[in-house]
Amino acid sequence: MKRIILIGFMGAGKSTIAKELSRELLLPLIEMDSKIEEQAQMSISNIFAVSGEARFRELETSILIESMKKEGVIATGGGILSREENKEILKKEPFVFYLEASFDTLYKHIKNDNINQRPLAQGENIAYLENLLKERVASYKEVASKTISIDNLSIEEVVSKILMEVKEMTV
């Protein structure tokens, strides 16, 4: 059973890269935020606004547990490692790729993204986001099987880097 899991901060391109990888590897795409929205019948922003972040994190863990029973390329949300339980689940997985980028790259992507609504990135609070990234970096590195630096790389370049790593890790 093959599962490729992408972790990293908001704006790292997890969903876009997961979509391309799933196409290349002929594996189903599992976009966790979309699954959470389907399950809650509500947008991520509304879950945060109506039920709070704690409820969102509960849903996120339950979708993570479900996803770990399936084959696929899995795009997680940037805060997936906020819960210790999720970290333990992901540490057991052999193909966890951390898409690492500088804050400048991530912030540029977040600012230019008009599609995804991110409750934690509202109001362009740069200092808050930069601090959140600093808090999370150690966990991303701890859980990742491989770190992929994405600064200055195109989507295609990141995808082929990951495909090469998967190949090397499988032989």
Ligand code: S3P
């Ligand atoms: C979050 C990141 C979002 C989404 C939610 C919370 C976070 O996913 O899960 O808004 O805590 O960093 P993306 O990383 O896909 O933006």
